[in-house]
Amino acid sequence: MLNFSRWAIAAIILPLAIGVLCAIPSFLPDATVAHLPRFMQTRVNLGLDLSGGSHLLLEASTQDVAKQRLTNMEEQVRTELRRGDPKIAIGDISSRDGKLSFMVREPSQVDAAVERIRPLTQGAGLTGQRDFNVEVVNSSTITITPTDAGIKNAVKSAMEVSTEVIRRRIDEMGTREPTIQQQGDNRIVVQVPGLQDPKALKALLGQTAKLEFKLVDTTANPAEVAQGRAPVGSEVLPYVNNPSGVPFIAVKRQVMVSGEDLSDATQGYDQSNQAIVNIRFNSSGGRKFGQVTSQNVNRPFAIILDGKVLSAPNINEPILGGSAQVSGSFTVESANQLAIALRSGKLPVNFVVVEERTVGPGLGADSIRAGLIASVVAVVAVAVFMFVSYGRFGMYANLAVAINVLVILGVMGMLGATLTLPGIAGFVLTIGTAVDANVLIYERIREERRRGRNVVASIEHGYKEASRTIFEANVTHAIAGGIMLALGSGPVKGFAIVLLIGIATSVFTAVTFTRMVVANWVRRTRPTDIHI
Amino acid sequence: MKLLKLVPDNTNIGFVAVRKWAFALTALLTVLAVGATLHKGLNLGVDFVGGLMIEAKFPQAVETDKVRSTIGSLGVGESSLQQFGDPKTVQIRLPLPEQGGAGAANAVVEKTRKAMVAEFPGVTFSRYDTVSGKVSGELIQNGVLAVVLAILGIAVFSWFRYEWQFGVSTFVAIVHDVLMTLGFFAITQLEFDLNIIAAVLTIVGYSINDKMVIDDRIRENMRKYRKMDMKSLIDLSVNETLPRTVMTSVTILLALGALLLLGGHVLRGFTAAMMLGIIVGTYSSVYVSSSLLISLGLSPQTSEKKAAKKGDYAGTAERVGPRDDGAKP
Numbered sequence: 001m002l003n004f005s006r007w008a009i010a011a012i013i014l015p016l017a018i019g020v021l022c023a024i025p026s027f028l029p030d031a032t033v034a035h036l037p038r039f040m041q042t043r044v045n046l047g048l049d050l051s052g053g054s055h056l057l058l059e060a061s062t063q064d065v066a067k068q069r070l071t072n073m074e075e076q077v078r079t080e081l082r083r084g085d086p087k088i089a090i091g092d093i094s095s096r097d098g099k100l101s102f103m104v105r106e107p108s109q110v111d112a113a114v115e116r117i118r119p120l121t122q123g124a125g126l127t128g129q130r131d132f133n134v135e136v137v138n139s140s141t142i143t144i145t146p147t148d149a150g151i152k153n154a155v156k157s158a159m160e161v162s163t164e165v166i167r168r169r170i171d172e173m174g175t176r177e178p179t180i181q182q183q184g185d186n187r188i189v190v191q192v193p194g195l196q197d198p199k200a201l202k203a204l205l206g207q208t209a210k211l212e213f214k215l216v217d218t219t220a221n222p223a224e225v226a227q228g229r230a231p232v233g234s235e236v237l238p239y240v241n242n243p244s245g246v247p248f249i250a251v252k253r254q255v256m257v258s259g260e261d262l263s264d265a266t267q268g269y270d271q272s273n274q275a276i277v278n279i280r281f282n283s284s285g286g287r288k289f290g291q292v293t294s295q296n297v298n299r300p301f302a303i304i305l306d307g308k309v310l311s312a313p314n315i316n317e318p319i320l321g322g323s324a325q326v327s328g329s330f331t332v333e334s335a336n337q338l339a340i341a342l343r344s345g346k347l348p349v350n351f352v353v354v355e356e357r358t359v360g361p362g363l364g365a366d367s368i369r370a371g372l373i374a375s376v377v378a379v380v381a382v383a384v385f386m387f388v389s390y391g392r393f394g395m396y397a398n399l400a401v402a403i404n405v406l407v408i409l410g411v412m413g414m415l416g417a418t419l420t421l422p423g424i425a426g427f428v429l430t431i432g433t434a435v436d437a438n439v440l441i442y443e444r445i446r447e448e449r450r451r452g453r454n455v456v457a458s459i460e461h462g463y464k465e466a467s468r469t470i471f472e473a474n475v476t477h478a479i480a481g482g483i484m485l486a487l488g489s490g491p492v493k494g495f496a497i498v499l500l501i502g503i504a505t506s507v508f509t510a511v512t513f514t515r516m517v518v519a520n521w522v523r524r525t526r527p528t529d530i531h532i
Numbered sequence: 533m534k535l536l537k538l539v540p541d542n543t544n545i546g547f548v549a550v551r552k553w554a555f556a557l558t559a560l561l562t563v564l565a566v567g568a569t570l571h572k573g574l575n576l577g578v579d580f581v582g583g584l585m586i587e588a589k590f591p592q593a594v595e596t597d598k599v600r601s602t603i604g605s606l607g608v609g610e611s612s613l614q615q616f617g618d619p620k621t622v623q624i625r626l627p628l629p630e631q632g633g634a635g636a637a638n639a640v641v642e643k644t645r646k647a648m649v650a651e652f653p654g655v656t657f658s659r660y661d662t663v664s665g666k667v668s669g670e671l672i673q674n675g676v677l678a679v680v681l682a683i684l685g686i687a688v689f690s691w692f693r694y695e696w697q698f699g700v701s702t703f704v705a706i707v708h709d710v711l712m713t714l715g716f717f718a719i720t721q722l723e724f725d726l727n728i729i730a731a732v733l734t735i736v737g738y739s740i741n742d743k744m745v746i747d748d749r750i751r752e753n754m755r756k757y758r759k760m761d762m763k764s765l766i767d768l769s770v771n772e773t774l775p776r777t778v779m780t781s782v783t784i785l786l787a788l789g790a791l792l793l794l795g796g797h798v799l800r801g802f803t804a805a806m807m808l809g810i811i812v813g814t815y816s817s818v819y820v821s822s823s824l825l826i827s828l829g830l831s832p833q834t835s836e837k838k839a840a841k842k843g844d845y846a847g848t849a850e851r852v853g854p855r856d857d858g859a860k861p
Contacts, residue, residue: 049659049798057667202638354664356637363587363658363798370796378790382783388536389779422727425799428791429734429806432784433741436776439783440745443776450541469748473741476689480682480737484730487678489671495730499737531535 003523004516012516016403016509022410042413046193047420047494050368052361053193058205058351060162060186065155065349066146070095073132073144076120077102081113088113092141101143110136117144155186158348163188168344169204188351198358200337208306208350209341211259211279211326213289216300216312220250237302239309241329249309251302256292261285265342267335270327275335277326279342286322294318303328305338371424378428379405386435390442391531392521396514397438404434404502404509411501420494430502433477437510441466446532455530459522463515470511474503538782539775547770548763551823558820562708565715572718577725578661580675582668584626584637585661586644591654593619602651608640614723616797621658628664637662675729679710682733686740694747697828702743705821709739712812713805720804727802735809738784742777742817749773750822762831766822774818781814 004012025033026044033041048055074095081088089105090113104110114134121132121144131150135143163182170178170192179191192201217234222244230236230250239249264280281289293301293315302312303326310328330338379401386394408430412419445462453461481503484496547554578585588599596613599622603611609627616623624644629636641660648655663671683706691699713732717724749769757765785807792803 059666199638199642353637353662355667356662357659358661359659360656362589362656367796367798370794371799374791374793374795377794378787381786381790385536385783385786389538391535421798422730422802425727425791425795425802425806428787428795429784432780432787433738435783436741436780439776439779443773443779446541446775447772465752469745472693472748473744476686476740476744477737479685479689480733480740483678483682483685484733487674487681488730489674489726491726492678492730492733495727495734499734 004519009516012512016407016513019407019410019505020403022413023406023408026409026413042410042416044409044412045416045418046364046368047418047423048191048193048357048364049359049421049491050364050371050419051193052359052364053191054198054201055355055357056190056192056198056202056205056353057183057355058166058188058190059354060155060159060188060349060351062151062155062186062349065158066098066151068349069146069151069154070098070100073120074100077117077144080116080120084116086112088116099143099145101137101141103141107140110140110142113142117142155349159186159188161345161348162351165345165347166190166205169340170201172340172344173201173204187354194361198356200333202353202356203334204337204341205351206353207338207341208347209259209338209344210306210346211262211342212304213256213258213292213324214251214254214302214304215256215292215296216302217250217252218299222246225250237304237307237309239302239312241311242309249302249312251304251309256301257281257285257289259342259346261288262342265339267332267339268325270325274327275330275332277330277335277339277342278323279326280323283322286320289322289324290318290320294320367421367424371421375424375428375431378431382431382435386438390438393438393442393445393514393518393530393532396517397435397442397510399517400438400509400514401431401434403513404506405431407505407509408498408501411505412497415501417497417501418494419498420491422491422495423498426495426498426502430498430506434502434506434510436473437466437470437506438514440470441511441514442532445530449530449532455527456522459518459530463511467511470507474507478503537775538778543771543774544767545771545774546767547818548767548823548826551819551826554819554823555827558708558816561715562711565711565718569711569714569718572721574714574717574724575721577723578625578663578668579726580668580672580724582663582665583628584640586624586626586641586657587659588622588624588648589656589658590620590622590652594622594652596622598651599624599648602647603644606643606647608643616800618797621797628662671726675726678729679732679736682736683707683710686736690740690744690747694751695830697825697830698747700828701821701824702740702747704824705743705816706736706739708816708820709735709809709812713809716808717805722801722804725801727799728805731802731805731809734806735813738810739813739816742780742813743821745776746770746773746817746822750825762826766825770818770822777814777818781810784810 021040022042025036025040025042028036033043074093077090077100078093081090088109090102091105093100093102095101104113114136117134121130121134130147131153133145133147135145137143159182163180166188167178167180170180170190177193179189181189183189190201190205192198217231220231220234224230225236225248226246228236228248233254234250234252236248236250238247240247242249261281261284262279263282263285266278268276268278270276297315297317300312300314303310305326305328310326313327326338382401383394383398386397388394390397405427408427411417441462444466445458448458448461449455478500481496481500484492485500488496596615600611600613603624603626609629612625614623614625615621626640626644629640641657641662645657683703686706687699687703690702710732713735716722717728746769749772750766753760753765753769753772757768760768788803788807788810791799792807795803
């Protein structure tokens with residue numbers, strides 16, 4: 001075992017050299033790293049607790065998605081049956097307990113109605129699964145129940161769209177390197193490093209930004225509207241800034257133009273220097289808007305955002321240019337946010353922040369400093385201790401630990417892993433446990449020497465016997481680390497990553513590498529006794 | 533230069549002989565730890581109970597009472613304040629508003645910030661966490677699950693690798709280590725947060741590492757000295773590995789000591805937990821888990837059967853024999 005072929009030496013040195021090389025960029029300033037070749041641009045990312053920044057966990061309300069789908073279905077059924085040919089009269093439409101039910105007035109038309117609805121309920125997937133089940137109960141009532149698979153698909157696609165929309169919104173804010181990731185079925189993690197105050201970010205993510213233009217129902221009785229009752233075909237919506245003082249207004253259900261028809265939105269000012277949002281429609285949106293405004297001159301229309309009326313201006317003349325102004329007592333900041341939200345599209349589902357962690361850059365810098373000092377002191381203390389305990393062999397172990405620390409950093413850089421504060425703790429602990437392997441080996445060598453074996457046999461035996469123990473002990477460590485990585489969140493994960501990489505690299509540096517160094521020394525000097 | 537030896541050569545301490553005492557002491561301490569945990573409860577952080585945690589940094593030292601009264605007058609719920617060593621830093625905990633979701637939590641942070649800045653100019657919030665009840669519930673669940681899985685996983689590993697007695701004794705010792713750590717947190721009322729779960733898992737990993745090394749030596753000696761009775765064999769194994777056990781514990785404690793003193797307040801609870809865990813883990817390796825093997829009826833025969841069946845120790849034949857085997861003049 002004391003003979004290492006050239007190939008073996010190369011096979012040991014090479015990966016270590018690569019690991020150490022990959023660690024170097026992490027210590028260099030940004031500008032220098034940019035000049036390095038691409039494969040050298042591997043750096044350890046700093047976690048939010050070290051760099052400062054915000055971590056937000058957003059949760060979508062899946063019930064919202066299900067409800068929204070049912071509302072859409074109701075709309076589709078109405079259009080298909082009432083407006084289609086031949087007309088099928090329906091009534092008693094209700095969506096309760098998560099299902100839609102309605103009565104077909106003419107019993108003979110029930111089968112025809114089912115026929116016509118079926119195509120609406122087919123899922124888009126390849127499996128041919130239905131998104132909804134259609135059933136006839138009591139011979140004249142039809143119920144449409146969403147299937148679990150259908151809801152799941154809808155949530156999935158809503159989440160995909162949302163992740164994209166959130167990414168666009170955050171990009172528009174111009175923040176540096178945000179991380180936006182879907183987590184589980186209905187959550188999105190947003191991490192923005194270096195953000196001092198996540199208030200604006202949360203305001204931006206908190207609005208779905210569903211913009212609609214609808215005509216105001218001027219025929220509605222104000223007293224009834226105040227009680228929340230609207231004429232058929234209209235609905236009552238909240239309108240906080242209503243000049244009439246009543247915080248409600250009745251609008252037609254039918255949408256004139258919606259946010260989907262926008263091509264651009266920017267923040268601007270109106271004549272009285274109030275902050276507004278200028279919007280521009282795409283061609284079909286502009287045409288629709290022009291058409292409706294031409295037909296409804298001198299009538300008011302409502303600008304509705306997320307189900308709340310922002311303002312209800314009068315149509316003084318047909319608006320044909322394809323652009324409009326959205327006013328509604330904005331501040332410059334909130335108008336700007338709305339413009340960003342409108343540009344990046346509406347969120348298909350509502351999100352709430354269920355977890356937030358914000359670390360100021362000051363604390364992050366303090367933590368890095370404290371972590372560095374602690375690590376250096378730990379390394380020095382352990383190194384001195386190892387030296388006084390094992391002499392020359394202790395120094396070999398120290399060399400191995402030093403290389404190990406760099407290799408861990410290098411591997412983390414290659415994997416694009418993130419170093420967090422618990423990760424630094426993981427480092428310090430790894431320094432402690434990495435020498436354990438050497439302690440095991442050296443104690444074993446001491447033992448073998450006491451038993452009277454010669455130097456070479458003792459070293460050989462020491463490495464051989466200890467290696468098995470080291471391997472088994474590290475497997476148990478890896479089990480704990482793997483579980484932390486799988487189940488842990490945030491800080492625990494950061495710790496587990498360092499621990500796992502450290503286990504893998506420390507076995508290599510503490511056993512294989514030191515064995516090579518020791519073998520080399522023994523071959524060169526042929527000692528008859530060793531001081532260990 | 534004379535090299536340092538923490539443990540003298542060829543110790544012969546009778547660990548097994550005192551096992552009744554060790555078991556009694558261990559049981560007593562464990563009961564006390566469990567009692568303390570149940571009686572005093574853990575000071576769970578916002579990670580696990582939900583709520584709002586603000587860490588405020590003041591330009592100069594402040595009295596917590598003054599901060600408390602400033603926040604108390606805001607009507608944002610009962611606050612609990614804590615200081616860690618540094619008189620300029622105060623950790624404020626507030627309940628999460630019951631209604632209004634994210635916006636409401638925001639509003640509380642803003643309200644507190646305004647009031648604090650008015651009262652103590654120059655104060656900054658160096659970090660704040662809000663965790664909703666739902667998420668904190670999941671974090672508890674995952675944390676407990678992780679610890680339980682880790683303990684079981686490793687116990688099963690050592691059962692398959694060795695005999696069931698090793699699995700059981702390791703399991704008992706690890707449960708003891710975890711309970712002692714919980715007791716420590718209950719008595720000191722240090723905040724128990726997500727980082728502590730990581731610490732507990734590491735303690736579990738470390739403590740098992742320790743037991744593995746001793747177990748491995750017991751196995752080796754069982755093959756080597758087939759006629760030796762279990763008590764002397766275990767004593768021999770623990771004594772043989774004692775230098776390593778002490779050396780490793782001391783090195784890790786040195787490294788952790790540096791972290792405790794210099795690593796900043798955010799990691800203090802974590803490091804304290806780790807240090808205690810290392811001490812408790814080392815104790816349970818030396819005094820509890822190996823002696824427990826005797827009580828569980830481990831005998832050289834059981835080991836033999838398993839080794840023969842598995843056949844993965846074929847290479848051990850050369851080691852069967854007296855101590856000076858292989859020594860050449």
